[in-house]
Amino acid sequence: MTNIFKLKLSALGHPNPESFDCEDEKAYRSVVLWLEDQKIRHYKIEEREGLRNIDSDTWKEAYNAYQKDLVSPSLEGTMNEQLNWLLCYAVRLEYADNVEKYKNAKVEQSKQSAPSVVSSNPLDNLDFSSPAFKSGVERVSTVAGIGPHLDPKIRLSALSKILKTSPHPDPPKTETNVVLQPADVLKLLFVQDLRNLQTKINEALVAVQNVTADPRTDTKLGKVGR
Amino acid sequence: MVVRSYNEELKYLEKINPYCWKIKMGFQPNMNVEGVFYVNNTLEKLMLDELRNSCRPGQTGGFLPGVKQIANVAALPGIVGRSVGLPDVHSGYGFAIGNMAAFDMSNPKSIVSPGGVGFDINCGVRLLRTNLSEKDVVPIKEQLAQSLFDHIPVGVGSKGIIPMNARDMEEALEMGMDWSLREGYVWAEDKEHCEEYGRMLNADPSKVSLRAKKRGLPQLGTLGAGNHYAEIQVVDEIYDKYAAGKMGLERVGQVCVMIHSGSRGFGHQVATDALVQMEKAMKRDHIDTNDRQLACARINSPEGQDYLKAMAAAANFAWVNRSSMTFLTRQAFAKQFKMAPDDLDMHVIYDVSHNIAKMEEHVVDGKVKTLLVHRKGSTRAFPPHHPLIPVDYQLTGQPVLIGGTMGTCSYVLTGTHQGMTETFGSTCHGAGRALSRAKSRRNIDYKDVLTKLESMGISIRVASPKLVMEEAPESYKNVTDVVNTCHAAGISKKTVKLRPIAVIKG
Numbered sequence: 001m002t003n004i005f006k007l008k009l010s011a012l013g014h015p016n017p018e019s020f021d022c023e024d025e026k027a028y029r030s031v032v033l034w035l036e037d038q039k040i041r042h043y044k045i046e047e048r049e050g051l052r053n054i055d056s057d058t059w060k061e062a063y064n065a066y067q068k069d070l071v072s073p074s075l076e077g078t079m080n081e082q083l084n085w086l087l088c089y090a091v092r093l094e095y096a097d098n099v100e101k102y103k104n105a106k107v108e109q110s111k112q113s114a115p116s117v118v119s120s121n122p123l124d125n126l127d128f129s130s131p132a133f134k135s136g137v138e139r140v141s142t143v144a145g146i147g148p149h150l151d152p153k154i155r156l157s158a159l160s161k162i163l164k165t166s167p168h169p170d171p172p173k174t175e176t177n178v179v180l181q182p183a184d185v186l187k188l189l190f191v192q193d194l195r196n197l198q199t200k201i202n203e204a205l206v207a208v209q210n211v212t213a214d215p216r217t218d219t220k221l222g223k224v225g226r
Numbered sequence: 227m228v229v230r231s232y233n234e235e236l237k238y239l240e241k242i243n244p245y246c247w248k249i250k251m252g253f254q255p256n257m258n259v260e261g262v263f264y265v266n267n268t269l270e271k272l273m274l275d276e277l278r279n280s281c282r283p284g285q286t287g288g289f290l291p292g293v294k295q296i297a298n299v300a301a302l303p304g305i306v307g308r309s310v311g312l313p314d315v316h317s318g319y320g321f322a323i324g325n326m327a328a329f330d331m332s333n334p335k336s337i338v339s340p341g342g343v344g345f346d347i348n349c350g351v352r353l354l355r356t357n358l359s360e361k362d363v364v365p366i367k368e369q370l371a372q373s374l375f376d377h378i379p380v381g382v383g384s385k386g387i388i389p390m391n392a393r394d395m396e397e398a399l400e401m402g403m404d405w406s407l408r409e410g411y412v413w414a415e416d417k418e419h420c421e422e423y424g425r426m427l428n429a430d431p432s433k434v435s436l437r438a439k440k441r442g443l444p445q446l447g448t449l450g451a452g453n454h455y456a457e458i459q460v461v462d463e464i465y466d467k468y469a470a471g472k473m474g475l476e477r478v479g480q481v482c483v484m485i486h487s488g489s490r491g492f493g494h495q496v497a498t499d500a501l502v503q504m505e506k507a508m509k510r511d512h513i514d515t516n517d518r519q520l521a522c523a524r525i526n527s528p529e530g531q532d533y534l535k536a537m538a539a540a541a542n543f544a545w546v547n548r549s550s551m552t553f554l555t556r557q558a559f560a561k562q563f564k565m566a567p568d569d570l571d572m573h574v575i576y577d578v579s580h581n582i583a584k585m586e587e588h589v590v591d592g593k594v595k596t597l598l599v600h601r602k603g604s605t606r607a608f609p610p611h612h613p614l615i616p617v618d619y620q621l622t623g624q625p626v627l628i629g630g631t632m633g634t635c636s637y638v639l640t641g642t643h644q645g646m647t648e649t650f651g652s653t654c655h656g657a658g659r660a661l662s663r664a665k666s667r668r669n670i671d672y673k674d675v676l677t678k679l680e681s682m683g684i685s686i687r688v689a690s691p692k693l694v695m696e697e698a699p700e701s702y703k704n705v706t707d708v709v710n711t712c713h714a715a716g717i718s719k720k721t722v723k724l725r726p727i728a729v730i731k732g
Contacts, residue, residue, distance in 0.1 A: 205407060217554070
């Protein structure tokens with residue numbers, strides 16, 4: 001979390017974003033005050049008195065009232081979540097004030113140290129929002145007895161938990177083919193992947209053997225027992 | 227211990243289906259779980275006769291009958307599920323040979339027992355295939371048998387021909403088959419087709435006594451004596467064409483080589499050393515067992531941990547041992563056929579351990595648990611799609627190699643889901659003794675045994691012919707009965723039957 005705060009603070013031009021520690025109550029309060037004073041400016045100057053008393057016990061109340069006035073969605077969240085929203089809000093305002101200036105900004109391409117990997121695994125390119133995916137998860141979840149949830153990905157992770165902790169539940173008779181056929185296909189694909197991997201392992205072993213191998217026998221040592 | 231008549235004993239046994247008997251609580255004192263054993267009608271008779279004999283007054287000494295031993299194991303602390311006797315079960319030191327038992331790792335009282343692993347740690351079977359046919363081999367099988375005999379040192383006191391010093395040995399103990407791979411004795415694909423990929427990662431050579439290392443060093447790359455052998459076999463019958471095809475066994479008459487060996491004197495010494503330590507640990511931790519031979523220690527005690535680390539080193543020793551013999555076998559074939567082993571397609575089909583304890587995940591009462599699974603004279607048989615079996619067998623289930631005895635057939639089975647739930651993914655390991663070694667020596671003449679093998683068209687090379695009658699087929703249960711029981715009970719599935727044409731033995 002601290003890194004995100006630092007990034008946003010320095011984007012907003014905070015004087016010393018590097019030394020900011022969100023766990024430090026006092027630093028936290030002064031950053032909130034700084035945001036209102038410099039960036040958000042929701043209150044008139046004289047109304048900021050409550051936030052300005054950063055040593056006072058009533059600061060917390062003022063802060064809550066301030067968030068309510070801003071209609072912050074993070075009011076119920078943790079202190080860090082609340083601050084994060086404030087920072088995001090400030091960044092949004094900053095952008096809105098200088099659209100022309102920021103419009104042409106480009107994201108700096110991070111240096112490509114590793115070549116970009118194009119995944120050939122179809123599972124990596126699944127479209128989680130497609131109706132086909134959703135209905136598939138729905139069917140599998142019903143078979144495994146997983147309760148409803150809006151996000152199919154959460155149901156899928158619940159399914160993986162069930163499969164890990166207990167032996168696989170038997171599908172009901174009517175659904176046998178729906179479950180078993182794709183499972184068989186997956187098994188065959190897996191066996192093929194495994195064979196390729198094993199072949200590569202064997203090739204590597206043979207390559208090493210070319211360097212290390214020196215099998216010898218010495219029949220003089222041999223002795224047949226009685 | 228309670229003395230009961232045979233008929234009273236029978237009240238504790240219940241036949242729950244044509245291939246399975248239940249041993250009820252109370253058969254032996256303090257049982258924590260029930261016992262179970264798998265038999266067909268023939269094996270059932272052997273099993274119950276053994277119990278009846280032990281009930282006769284005045285019977286003392288020797289091992290307890292197998293059923294009693296299964297029940298005593300059910301009384302060990304921390305055991306879960308059931309104490310399982312496989313169809314080839316027979317009396318052994320503490321645990322019966324052919325007994326499988328799993329202990330809950332999360333229970334601090336759970337134990338590990340060297341008796342539940344056996345003295346020949348990681349004794350196991352490896353099967354190599356070739357692209358040769360019976361007709362290619364039969365005309366020269368005498369020479370081939372001799373060549374194998376010349377390449378692979380056999381017998382009590384035999385010494386290996388792969389030069390090794392103490393440092394090589396330390397590395398081999400830690401690295402297992404990776405050592406053989408590094409030194410160039412095996413192929414990369416061999417490792418892929420081996421239980422645990424031929425290396426137990428928790429091996430710690432510093433937990434192994436100097437004495438064990440001294441015994442083991444000259445013996446690396448030797449077959450040993452007893453029931454160990456190397457056999458040239460041909461495919462006799464294919465039951466499951468798909469699974470056999472996955473293993474590269476395409477046609478009847480195809481030639482294979484089976485190597486059955488273990489960790490030699492090394493493993494024996496590791497087990498002996500551990501038993502001494504464990505007796506102390508039992509006194510200290512107040513562990514009570516029904517049988518003194520069931521010496522054990524809590525898994526998390528120093529003694530338990532030391533044993534597991536030393537056992538893993540012995541397991542690695544056995545894999546290096548079988549790998550060295552794989553190398554020698556390939557050399558023998560290459561010389562005989564003047565072709566490279568690659569061109570003979572001499573791939574390892576699989577390598578199983580049938581004397582070992584392993585940490586595995588299983589479902590117990592609907593929950594996934596980490597267990598320490600002891601398999602003594604019992605082979606792991608994981609079902610299709612189990613993550614611990616090689617990719618080539620993901621669809622068929624793990625190959626299970628069942629070595630017969632001299633002159634009898636051997637089998638390849640595959641693991642099943644039913645076996646996973648009923649027996650923690652375990653099945654039989656071989657024929658299993660019917661007569662004790664001493665009894666065999668008294669009742670059978672070695673010359674008869676050799677003549678009989680010859681008449682069956684089997685070439686044989688033995689280092690010590692006078693011990694051959696201990697291993698005569700008559701001394702063993704019928705391996706076909708054993709395998710058929712496993713198949714019928716559903717705990718593994720028959721894939722291929724192999725018939726020997728040449729045997730070399732200690």
